[in-house]
Amino acid sequence: MSGTSVDGIDAVLADFSSAQPLLVASYSHVIPESIKSRIAELCSPASPSSNTNQIDALGELHVQLGRLFADAVLALSAQANVDAKDILAIGSHGQTIRHRPQGSNNPFPFSLQIGDPNTIAHRTGITTVADFRLRDMAAGGQGAPLVPAFHQAVFYSEVMNRIILNIGGIANITLLEKNRSAKVLGFDTGPGNTLMDQWIKRVKGETYDKSGAWAASGSIHQALLKKLQAHHYFFQPAPKSTGREVFNLPWLESILSELNAINAVDVQRTLLEFTANTITQAIKTQAIKTGEVLVCGGGCHNNLLMAVLAEQLPAFEVSTTTKAGCAPDWVEAMAFAWLAKQTLHQLPGNLPDVTGANTPVVLGGVYFK
Numbered sequence: 001m002s003g004t005s006v007d008g009i010d011a012v013l014a015d016f017s018s019a020q021p022l023l024v025a026s027y028s029h030v031i032p033e034s035i036k037s038r039i040a041e042l043c044s045p046a047s048p049s050s051n052t053n054q055i056d057a058l059g060e061l062h063v064q065l066g067r068l069f070a071d072a073v074l075a076l077s078a079q080a081n082v083d084a085k086d087i088l089a090i091g092s093h094g095q096t097i098r099h100r101p102q103g104s105n106n107p108f109p110f111s112l113q114i115g116d117p118n119t120i121a122h123r124t125g126i127t128t129v130a131d132f133r134l135r136d137m138a139a140g141g142q143g144a145p146l147v148p149a150f151h152q153a154v155f156y157s158e159v160m161n162r163i164i165l166n167i168g169g170i171a172n173i174t175l176l177e178k179n180r181s182a183k184v185l186g187f188d189t190g191p192g193n194t195l196m197d198q199w200i201k202r203v204k205g206e207t208y209d210k211s212g213a214w215a216a217s218g219s220i221h222q223a224l225l226k227k228l229q230a231h232h233y234f235f236q237p238a239p240k241s242t243g244r245e246v247f248n249l250p251w252l253e254s255i256l257s258e259l260n261a262i263n264a265v266d267v268q269r270t271l272l273e274f275t276a277n278t279i280t281q282a283i284k285t286q287a288i289k290t291g292e293v294l295v296c297g298g299g300c301h302n303n304l305l306m307a308v309l310a311e312q313l314p315a316f317e318v319s320t321t322t323k324a325g326c327a328p329d330w331v332e333a334m335a336f337a338w339l340a341k342q343t344l345h346q347l348p349g350n351l352p353d354v355t356g357a358n359t360p361v362v363l364g365g366v367y368f369k
Contacts, residue, residue: 001093006031008030011072026329035061042097069120073120090340097113099243111137127344130364140357151186161177165296166332168193173187185353188241195249209268215271218266224266239353277312
């Protein structure tokens with residue numbers, strides 16, 4: 001799994017032979033800064049420069065990332081002392097370069113993830129399942145979020161309402177009512193870490209705000225917060241999904257240009273409040289009014305963000321997925337291993353109530369070893 005934060009490649013070895021998925025081993029693989037920069041260029045809706053051949057850049061990066069993903073798998077299997085022949089399959093989400101789902105004013109909605117699965121399968125000798133989103137989109141869905149089906153399989157509780165909150169670059173929620181007959185719902189709430197990460201990198205050259213310490217030294221700028229929260233995405237009904245194409249540094253800077261100069265640290269604190277507010281608002285509009293909010297993804301390590309969420313959601317116990325037996329840093333990667341299993345068993349991996357698809361479908365393409 002390499003998400004919208006582009007902070008590394010998360011690889012897990014998961015065992016699904018029993019009812020409760022088992023995390024056997026985990027490994028985080030570094031993405032070189034030169035490749036991160038190339039990903040950022042391709043993710044930007046604007047052309048980086050007139051003399052850049054984006055098709056060449058895309059093709060080359062597709063193969064480069066395929067090799068990196070394969071290297072991550074090989075390093076993980078070596079660390080776990082597990083032979084490739086004993087691994088049934090790889091589930092590779094790929095690196096999202098563009099996400100233009102239904103409702104994005106595009107008559108031909110699409111989602112593009114790169115990281116060549118042919119390269120992964122060939123270099124590892126392991127059957128690879130990839131390209132998970134497009135079949136859901138072909139069935140009229142958003143192609144995201146896809147993890148709620150895994151959340152349902154792993155985190156459902158008969159005694160407690162649960163909301164699974166993933167705070168990656170983009171934040172998303174899955175609603176699991178203890179009433180088993182209730183529909184499982186989920187959607188992207190808006191920015192998670194992406195704007196905070198991009199802003200601190202622009203101002204301080206750091207990749208993220210550790211524990212939210214820099215933001216904690218700033219103040220909320222109410223005028224900026226109001227403008228951020230006025231984005232039309234937050235007024236759209238679910239199913240819905242979004243990405244860096246919508247919430248990015250140029251968008252933030254366009255809003256900042258409309259205001260008097262704001263201290264950089266106050267921008268950071270306001271961005272954190274923006275993330276917390278949009279998550280909280282999304283939760284408060286749902287049928288689940290009490291229970292647990294279990295957080296996974298990098299945002300669970302932002303102490304200030306977690307504290308603000310707990311303050312804004314007093315009817316819920318806010319903790320991490322560790323409470324339910326799954327380490328928060330590895331939930332997303334485990335989800336795509338699980339989705340690969342679903343595909344190989346020819347079982348649906350999407351939830352139409354979540355994505356908006358007109359039917360459950362088997363996701364992804366299979367690239368045999």
